[in-house]
């Protein structure tokens with residue numbers, strides 16, 4: 898049996914840590930809100946944040962702006 902290829906690496910937009918894709922939560926901008934892309938199937942530019950630790954709580958406006966090159970006036974994180 899072949900080993901399943903599982904080498905999709907992502908970089909955390911907060912701490913720049915590189916790890917496997919399943920160690921991160923993907924966020925995208927949707928209708929001016931920062932939303933969690935649970936299934937990783939939303940369109941558009943996304944940013945990856947560590948699931949573990951406090952990176953998610955360190956998300957701020959400038960970081961989102963830089964990571965997603967967005968023109969948002971403010972960010973709201975929607976977690977539904």
Ligand SMILES: [Zn+2]
Pocket residue numbers: 909910911912913914946947952
């Ligand atoms: Zn991180």
